Amino acid sequence: MKNVVSQRFIKCHDKLKAEKRIRSSRAFALSLNYLPQSLSEILKGRRDxxxxxxxxxxxxYKLNPVxxxxGDGPMFMTEESNQNFRILTTITTPDADELIVHVPLPAQSVxxxxLSDPSFVQSLPTYSLPDYKYKVGTHRSFDVPGDSMEPTLFEGDKVVCAFLExxxxxxxxxxxxxxxxxxxxDVVVKRVRNFxxxxxxxxxxxxxxxYDTYRIPLSDxxxxxxxxxxxxxxLPSPQNIQRYVHDEMSELKATIAQQGKLINRLGVSVEKVLNRSSRDQ
Incomplete structure (x- = not known):
């Protein structure tokens, strides 16, 4: 009995034939450097x-991996969406529990x-966490690069993340x-605004x-x-703490100075009112 992925694959193959995007199943197999006999076994439901x-x-052929x-979305992707999709390599235990793959800082540029070499992801360290929420869906962790997210995240922190389709x-x-x-x-950790x-x-x-705000196009x-x-x-280094405290103190001083100006203006206004009242009397 074919699994559900094989069934969807066959539907995509049949649609390619119906739309005459491939001449035959044999031509389809040969174009992918795959044995036509093996493809025939898949199409007949004898193998996955x-x-x-x-x-x-x-x-x-831009089959849609999602x-x-x-089972969601169209069978095929547009040229633009095809650039954004990649098959996600996952690592599982013998009991079929998915592990969290960690991407350390030296490996992030690679x-x-x-694009499509699963051996690289398989070479990365893996682990699991006891919380049930990390057992559902695909999770990955990354070293935080640089200081752009301080004081929320510091270089050397690791963030555990859920994959977003x-x-x-x-x-x-x-x-x-x-x-x-x-x-x-590149790999970056940032807050985002969705445009x-x-x-x-x-x-x-x-x-x-x-650090300046910037935009990343969908194609990237x-x-x-x-x-x-x-x-x-x-804990963060003393230099980072000192800089953070200095920034906080500078902001506090600016706030106090602004409030001082408001109080001075209020005092002048009150004095004018009092002088006007005294003249009227």
């Missing part, structure tokens, strides 16, 4: 589709560049929440006011992970 065949089909694995980016990304954003060349519906961009914001987005928890291995 392989991950490698799925990867090749997605790359060449449809294949969840992680952003890798690309089909949910437009509606599911919430303004001012923190996300790990994987682009074509995907209007201008096909995400605006990314640092908690550290030293690879993966988006919602930050659910932080793991802090150590």
């Amino acid at each position: 589709v392989t991950i490698e065949l799925l990867r090749q089909s997605i790359a060449k 449809y294949l694995f969840t 992680y952003a560049a890798e 690309p089909t949910l980016w437009q509606s599911g990304i919430k303004d001012n929440y923190a996300y790990v954003i994987v682009t074509r060349s 995907l519906a209007d201008s096909k961009e995400l605006e990314v914001i640092s908690d550290n006011s030293f 987005l690879r993966e988006i992970w919602y930050v659910r928890a932080r793991i802090t291995p150590f």
Whole structure:
């Protein structure tokens, strides 16, 4: 009996034939460097589709991986959406429990560049957490790079994140929440404002006011992970604490100075009223 992914794969194959985008099943198999006999076994329900065949089909014929694995969305992707999708490699225990893959800082540039090589993800460290919420869905953790999210997150912290399906980016990304954003060349941790519906961009914001806000176009987005928890291995350095306290004191001084000006203005206004009252008498 075919599994549900194989059934959806066959539907995509049949639609390609019906629309004459492939001449035959044999031509389809050969175009993917796959044995026509093995494809025939899949189409007859005698064996299930392989991950490698799925990867090749997605790359060449733009089969929608979200449809294949969840049943949601269209069977095929547009050129634009095809650039944003990648099959997510996951690691499981012998009992089929999914593990959390950790992406350390030295591996993040390579992680952003890798498109379809599952061996790289399989080489990364994995672990599990006891909370049930980390047993549902796909989770990944990342080292926090740099100081752009101080004082919320510090370099050396780890953030544990839930995977956000690309089909949910437009509606599911919430303004001012923190996300790990994987682009074509980098991994960043930022707060975001969602402009995907209007201008096909995400605006990314640092908690550290030293860093400028900027926008990332949809075409550069690879993966988006919602930050659910932080793991802090150590306290921030004295220099970071001193800078944070200095910034807080500067802001407090500015507030006091502004309130002082308001009080002075109020005093002048009261004095004018009193002088006017004395003259009227």
